[in-house]
Every structure is written in structure tokens, then in C-alpha cells.
Amino acid sequence: MISPASNFRIYLASQPVDFRKGLDGLAACVANNFQLDPYSGAIYVFRSRRADRLKILVWDGSGLVLIIKRLQGKQFTCPxxxxxxxxxxxxxxxxxxxxxxxxxxxxxPSRKPVFL
Incomplete structure (x- = not known):
């Protein structure tokens, strides 16, 4: 399970992408299609046409990281x-x-404790 910090920006592509794309192709997609910086540290999530796979792209400060997840027997909910x-x-x-x-x-909603 990936658990990003709460201050990360997370973007989900609403259109499916060609899953033959690797790090550079997805980074170009972020820059050209979203007008966002793929090296900002934000998390970018892409889905396959069949919606059974995700690719997650993130810059960790020293390099691009690509994570792939495939669901067995069901699909991801797509926007x-x-x-x-x-x-x-x-x-x-x-x-x-x-x-x-x-x-x-x-x-x-987060609550703050009440001190008496």
C-alpha cells in the first residue's frame, strides 16, 4: 500500500493512456497535456483503457518513480x-x-481535542 503524506498533490488522469508509455512518456504527458511539472513531487495517476491497471508517477527528489498496479477480476473506478x-x-x-x-x-472532518 502506498501512503503519501497528506500535503502531496494527487492528480488522476480522466482519459486512459497508452500503457506502453514509460517514465519519460508519462512525464511528457503530464507536462504537455496537464501543463503541470512532473518533477514537482506531486503524484500523477494514469489508468489503462480496460481500467484494470494503474500507473503512478512521482518524483521523489532524486529520480522518477513508476508504480504499476493491476486489479484481479475487477476495474478501478474512473472519472x-x-x-x-x-x-x-x-x-x-x-x-x-x-x-x-x-x-x-x-x-x-478532523477534530481538535477539547481541554477542560
Whole structure:
């Protein structure tokens, strides 16, 4: 399980990408299609046409990291196609990565303890 820090920006491509693309091809996709910096440390998530696989691209400070996940027997929930990426929260990303419908996940509001 990947568990990014809560301050990371997470972007999900709404359109499927050619899964033959590697690090450089996906970085070019981020720069050209999203007008974002693939070396910013944000997490970029791409899906296959069949929606059974994800590729995750992130710059860790010393190099690009590519993570691939394939679900067995089901598909990832995909957003409706749009021109730019969809921004995900950490909770939504965790649900997506686990194969859960991330569109129905809502983070519970954080509470501060009350001292008497």
C-alpha cells in the first residue's frame, strides 16, 4: 500500500493512456497535456483503457518513480472524461489504490481535542 503524506498533490488522469508509455512518456504527458511539472513531487495517476491497471508517477527528489498496479477480476473506478486531471485527496487515493469506489469516499472532518 502506498501512503503519501497528506500535503502531496494527487492528480488522476480522466482519459486512459497508452500503457506502453514509460517514465519519460508519462512525464511528457503530464507536462504537455496537464501543463503541470512532473518533477514537482506531486503524484500523477494514469489508468489503462480496460481500467484494470494503474500507473503512478512521482518524483521523489532524486529520480522518477513508476508504480504499476493491476486489479484481479475487477476495474478501478474512473472519472468522467474531461480535459485536465482530477485532483484527489489522500483518502480518495487510498480508496482508488485499494480498488474501492473513490467517488463515494469522504474524509471525516478532523477534530481538535477539547481541554477542560
Amino acid at each position: 468522467k472524461p474531461q480535459t485536465g486531471p482530477v485532483t484527489l485527496t489522500k483518502v480518495q487515493f487510498d480508496a482508488l489504490f485499494d480498488g474501492i469506489d473513490w467517488t463515494k469516499v469522504v474524509a471525516s
